[in-house]
Amino acid sequence: MxxxxxxxxxxxxxxxxxxxxxxxxxxxxxxxxxxxxxxxxxxxxxxxxxxxxxxxxxxxxxxxxxxxxxxxxxxxxxxxxxxxxxxxxxxxxxxxxxxxxxxxxxxxxxxxxxxxxxxxxxxxxxxxxxxxxxxxxxxxxxxxxxxxxxxxxxxxxxxxxxxxxxxxxxxxxxxxxxxxFQPEDFVVNIGPQHPATHGVLRFRTAIDGETIKKIDIYLGYIHRGVEKIYEKLTYPQTLHFMDRLDYFSAHPYHHCLCMLIEEAAGIEISRRAQVIRVLMDELSRIASHCLFIGTYCMDLGATTMLFYTLRVREQILDIMEKTCGARMTFNYDCIGGVMQDLHPDFVKDVHALLDVLPANIKEYNKIFTGNVIARNRMENVGVLTREDAISWAVTGPNGRGSGWACDVRKCAPYSIYSELDFEEVVREEGDSMARFKVRMDEMVQSARIIAQLVDNIPEGDYCVKVPKVLKLPVGHWFKMVEGCRGTFGIYLESDGTTNPYRLKIAPPCLPAAAVVDHITDGQKIADLITIGGSLDYIVPDIDR
Amino acid sequence: MQDLSVGTAWLHSFLTDYIPEWAAVTLECLLIGVGLMLLYAVLALFYILFERKVCAYFQCRLGPNRVGPWGLMQSIADMFKILIKELISLNHIDKFLFALAPYLVIIASMLAFAVLPWGNGLQIIDFNVGIFFLLAVSSIGVLGILLAGWSSNNKFTLIGALRSGAQMVSYELSMGLCVVTMVVMAGTMSVGGIVEAQNHLWFIFSGHIPAIIAFVIFMIAGTAETNRGPFDLPEAESELTAGYHTEYSGIHFGFFYLAEYLNLFIVSGVAALLFFGGWMPLHIPGLDAFNHVMDYIPSFVWFIGKAIALSFIIIWFKWTFPRLRIDQLLTLEWKYLLPINLFNLVLMVIVVTFGLYL
Amino acid sequence: MPYEAWKDNEYIEDLVKKLQESGTNVVVGSFDKLINWGRSNSIWPLTFATSCCGIEFVSLGAARYDMARFGWEVARASPRQADFMMVAGTIVHRMVPVFRRLYDQLAEPKYVIACGSCAISGGPFKKSYHVAMGIEDIVPVDVFIPGCPPRPEAMIYGIMQLSRKIKVEKFFGGVNRQEKQAEFLKAHPVPGVND
Missing domain, CATH: 3.30.460.80 (NADH:ubiquinone oxidoreductase Nqo5 subunit)
Structure with missing residues (x-):
């Protein structure tokens, strides 16, 4: 320093x-x-x-x-x-x-x-x-x-x-x-309502035959002005929007905002709450990657994979539903800990999941990864070099697929991650296949973290007492966590009242969408789908 | 083996007893036409349900099961719905071509029905270049698709149509060469003749290596011809919304939908004809008792059964493999299938010339 | 589900009663029945999702909830070929013209289901500057499914209610729903059509 x-x-x-x-x-x-x-x-x-x-x-x-x-x-x-x-x-x-x-x-x-x-x-x-x-x-x-x-x-x-x-x-x-666009360009409008854009994203694509010349990206078709709404809400009220940004990373995002507010307010949370939060983060990471694999294969035309991966996702959602009471918008982490104690079945259910997960991952690899068509579609398509990944701030599994070790859990450990034994999955190729495989391997690593924690959940309070009206001191804070799709940051500035003066969200999906133009240059239209799918952006997370 | 031509011959002589020959032929043609249309509709409805059920079982689901027993009425409900769905009239399109395109597609697949060997003596027309005629009419379909894509005045449909044009024209080559290979084996282009030639053993067995290579290539090319996954680029949902038929609604879309399934049937029917003996029962030389038992199963059951079994394989492809990219698709055809096919043709000629077949 | 719980929709009961009062021709009536049987059993969705609810819609298609049982799995990507639009997610200002155009592109008979609190009223984003407060001002809505997001079971129930609603429609004469739709479209004209 x-x-x-x-x-x-x-x-x-x-x-x-x-x-x-x-x-x-x-x-x-x-x-x-x-x-x-x-x-x-x-x-x-x-x-x-x-x-x-x-x-x-x-x-x-x-x-x-x-x-x-x-x-x-x-x-x-x-x-x-x-x-x-x-x-x-x-x-x-x-x-x-x-x-x-x-x-x-x-x-x-x-x-x-x-x-x-x-x-x-x-x-x-x-x-x-x-x-x-x-x-x-x-x-x-x-x-x-x-x-x-x-x-x-x-x-x-x-x-x-x-x-x-x-x-x-x-x-x-x-x-x-x-x-x-030049006047002679043949511009095709892809989106905002298009099956492959994973939501309401819009690309204006100049093409030459089947080859892409340029992509101009249009955002905001699901811009909900969350950052403005925050300024009108008290701190506990701000939490639930985290579920609705990247709805697959609801737990990590909640974790980030809770940590930030706790740090600002000087609240110490119990170890039990820490462990529960990390467990939930990693469970949602597996669920998120499952859905990624399914939808990605569906984009490439192998629809059946979606149904196999959703089977595991449903199992994880069941575990979460028992504890949190919802399938998607959990609103589980709260300032001072978590909302509810774990369901009595939690440990048993997680063990059941850990038992079936390796066999399922093996099955996915068998059906899809080794398939010659899949390999031809994904290998050397949309290559993103390490330098470009850093310059474009493409974090998370996408960045790690390009050889950039950017996992916040390793490089700036938060919560109890520094005590846990897991590997950061990094691949050097930088193509769509690498991004796909990184996610596949991350599921294994997440399962490893869960296996370490699930039998050693310490006793204690799941939530510490927090003042009913929470005021933060004047100041500003910035916190990052590893969401399911990359580095998720929150900037908070407080003027000493009960509402944030400014709460800025730095989503991991915005860079992922922004880099599409750079890496699709000269590729085919079909590759746009491959590349867009492999970057795995969630549009409400981009638009906020 | 009961010969169904006895029935048709009796009908003809019965009619000519009462009305002049020309009127009788006209009447028969009408009857056949109506019968064909009905068969066409029934088959298409069956295939739609069949595919939905099969794909559901591949995906650990149940598939339609609420409308009628086991969901059997599902595609009938769909048909009623689609028949009275609005036909949207669009501005800024070529209205004549736009309306013509779905009919071209469906007529192409109907014409192909004429020469399929439905059963012993149950063939509508058996002339000396039957299989050639089949290839010729089935390529009218691509014209319909091109017109549909072009006349819709939509960039997605245009890309879909051009992809489809490139794909169909390329894969027709492979299909044609496979057919030629088997014609060498059969020594005739007449559909009836090809079936008769497989009386003692189906070609897939008697032609051994070249026949099996031809069969594999035929199935790949056939899947591509019918625009089905993994070759469904012209209507790749995740890329081009609905491809060349994006702008079609109501029954016009229904025609494309039907034609897709009927083409599936035609391709598997032709494969059954060329490699599995058409309506010919399974005969194994030397096992006379077995052959005799097989003869008791009616010939049309054999043909339709074989065709459905083969289309099951094509459906299986679709729900298993990811989609190819357009350049990979063309590479596959021009760099791999076509040379193998030409080599295979030579191999078949050698096999036939030296009598190496079983 | 017990039959009583299924028949609890007062709105449709009223509709049926009103229709029965007016009476109908036997032939026309039975044609109507046939057509409505077809329509109500074959409702194909448009693949349209903007946010969270869309993921639950994917779950609805997956093995556990399997909407294919009812014949709803033929999700068409082209609006020309779809029957109903499941508005799954928030509709924001910038999306409104696109959304309305998609609705106009649907072929008749077309239906809209507002799914989730965002589509119904703006939901948690009520205070936002860039969210349409409910889609009822943009298109006529047939069924509302509350929830944030609604569970797949709720979605199944909602689409089944739509199916019931279609069953009491009349194709020949005395069209009930479509009159309402015409009124709506008169009040909210399509831009660029009459100029």
């Missing part, structure tokens, strides 16, 4: 450094791009993974962004705060799209929610909302009157142009127009 501090003070003497569990540096916008370049390229710093960009509106104190950076080499974290220049009508920050590829999408998101314009970003369109949406919803002075933005059955405006703000040599900011 201290050497990063020294290094930064030599690089940029005017930077304001603020200690915390993640060090935060405040940088003026004029120096930001150069500073970012040295953060990324300096051999001693090498912050090559941009976790998220949190847009912020501090009312009269101006607007800005907090960038969360991680170094995959040294496993260090850093937050950089950049205040926007210009007035509220046109706040400006320099873009860093040329350093981290994923910044293109993250900056569009900030622009969509806060209206902050990123200079030089090649694509400054709205990301989630219509082109004609009035106002920037996450600004504190946003007018939510439904008559301003009414529900309309008129088709949304469609354009092939995007705005670019370019800084000229003499420091002036000019607005230009840039074409996304």
């Amino acid at each position: 201290s050497n990063i501090r020294e290094k930064i003070s030599t690089l940029l003497p005017e930077a304001v450094i603020e200690d915390g569990d993640i060090m935060q540096v405040t940088v003026p916008d004029a120096k930001w791009h150069d500073f970012a370049k040295s953060l990324r390229n300096d051999a001693d710093l090498s912050f090559d993974f941009l976790v998220t960009i949190v847009g912020m509106d501090w009312k009269e104190n101006g607007m800005g962004c907090v960038y969360y950076l991680t170094s995959t080499k040294f496993n260090t974290h850093l937050a950089v705060k950049v205040m926007a220049t210009g007035d509220r009508e046109r706040p400006l920050i320099h873009s860093i799209f040329d350093l981290w590829a994923i910044a293109t999408i993250y900056e569009r998101e900030v622009y969509d929610f806060f209206g902050i314009i990123f200079i030089n970003n090649p694509d400054m369109r709205r990301l989630f909302l219509n082109l004609d949406w009035k106002g920037y919803p996450l600004r504190k002075d946003y007018d939510e009157d439904p008559s301003i933005n009414p529900v309309s059955i008129e088709n949304e405006r469609q354009t092939d142009f995007t705005d670019v703000w370019i800084e000229t040599a003499d420091g002036k900011i000019e607005k230009h127009e840039r074409r996304i």
Whole structure:
């Protein structure tokens, strides 16, 4: 930590450094791009993974962004705060799209929610909302009157142009127009209602015969404005939305927010609750990967696999239902522990699951993995190199399929993961097959974790006493967990009241969807399905 | 073996006793036409239910079982529904071609029915190039699919149709070559002649190695010809929504749906004809008692039974394998099946010339 | 399920009573019966899911709940060929035009099931700036299935209610449901058709 501090003070003497569990540096916008370049390229710093960009509106104190950076080499974290220049009508920050590829999408998101314009970003369109949406919803002075933005059955405006703000040599900011598709392109619209997009995702695809030339991704068909709703809710109320983002990772996501609030409020939870949470996380990881394998095989045309994998998933859902009382939206983890104690049958049921799981995984491999058609469809299709995976922030099984050991459970262990014995599954190939196999092997590892814990659940309280009205101290926190689909982060800023001032979710699926254009280049239309399926994004998680 | 042509000959002579010959033939044609249509509908309904049940059992499910006993009435309910479903009229399409396409597809499969050997003496028309005629008419279907995709004025249907064109034209080659291989074996192109040639033993046994190779290739090419999984690219649901028939609704869609199942029957029927003796019962040289018992099973039961058993294999493919990609599909045909097929044809000629068959 | 529990839908009881009052021709009546038997036993869904409820819909098709038993498993990806639309999940502002277009593309007779609290009223996202508060303002809805998400059993019950509703329809004359639909469409016209 201290050497990063020294290094930064030599690089940029005017930077304001603020200690915390993640060090935060405040940088003026004029120096930001150069500073970012040295953060990324300096051999001693090498912050090559941009976790998220949190847009912020501090009312009269101006607007800005907090960038969360991680170094995959040294496993260090850093937050950089950049205040926007210009007035509220046109706040400006320099873009860093040329350093981290994923910044293109993250900056569009900030622009969509806060209206902050990123200079030089090649694509400054709205990301989630219509082109004609009035106002920037996450600004504190946003007018939510439904008559301003009414529900309309008129088709949304469609354009092939995007705005670019370019800084000229003499420091002036000019607005230009840039074409996304050329007039001669044959553009096929795939989605939002399409069987293979796993929800309401939309790709505008320029194709040449069966070969893909370019994909332009459209999001927001299930954008529910969760981050805005959070600001109106008390802390315990915020929890249940975690179930409805990535509905397969409901437990890990809950775990993340609970840990964050507990850390902020200084609540210690019992070991029993920790173990139960981890057990539930790993069970949902198996269930999620089961569904992935099933739907992926269905996308490739092998429908029958879905029914075999769903059999195991139903068994896991039964276990969860007995304890949590629901099949999908569990709302089980709560501040201070978990909602209910485990069902008396829990241990027995989990053992029954662990008994059948290896045979099932073997069966899946037998039916599908070795099949010559499946191998031809998946091997060397959609290759994502390690460098690209980091630059595009593609985490989770997708990143590990590209040889990037990015498992938060290993590199920044939380809860009781540091005591557990399991391997991080990493494969080097980076193609669709690798992503598929990583998930297959992760099921085995999750089963291993469960087997270690299920017989040693300690006695104790499942939930500690928490004040009825929960107020957090003024401050900001950032926490990451390993969701079923990758690194899931939450940024929380509190102004000392019962409601969060800003609660930003950094979903793992947004980078996975953003990278589709990059890795489908030159592939066939059928490969788009293979690649999209192997990335396994959940659209409500992307759109929030 | 009871010869059903006795019945048909009696009907003909009965009619010619009372009405002139031309009228009798016209009347017979009408009767056959009506019978064929009925058979067509019944077979299609049966096949739809059969596939749904089979796939359900593959997937540890029960399949339709609420409508009628064991769900037997399910496809009849579906038929009533689809008959009175709205036919959506679209703007900006080629209305004539759009309406023509489903009929082309269904007529192609109906024509092929004419030469199938339903039973001993139960063949509608038996002429000297029967099998050739069958190949010719079954390729009209691809025209219908191309027209459907083109006239819908929709990018998905267009891609589906072009895929289908490439696929069907390629795999027709393999199918044709398989047929030629077996024609070499039979020494005739007449469907009746091919069946008769298998009187003592089915070709799959008597032709041994080349016949088995031809059979395997025929099944692969046949699956591709009928646009079924793993070759269902023209209507790949996860890629092109419903492929070339995305824009069709109501009974027009029903025609495509029916034709798909009927083509399945035709392909398996032709496979039964070429390799498993058509309506010919299982005869093993030397076992006269056994052969005699087999003769008691009616010939049309043999034919339909064989065809259904073979279509079961094709359905099995669909619910097991993932789908191929278009370039892999064409590679399979042009780089593997076609050379093997040509080699196999030479092998068959050698086998026949030197009398190496059983 | 006991028969009494199955017959507890007052709305349909009323509908049947009203229809019986008006009386019908024997021939037409029996044709209607045949057609309605076909329609009510063959309802094919459109594969349409936006969020969580869609996954429960997948479970509905899987081995444990197996909607194929009722003949509902022929999920069509093209709206032209589907009979009903299970609105499984939240409909947001940006999705509304797409959703409405899908509804317009369905061939008659078409039905809509609002599945889950988001589709019924906006559900947990009631306070959101970008969620349509219920789909009733966008398309006419036939059956509501409450739950967040509804269990597959609830979905089976809901589709069975739809099937009952179809059974009391009239194809020839005296169409009950479709009049309501026409009124609805008049009040919410399709954009671009009359210009």
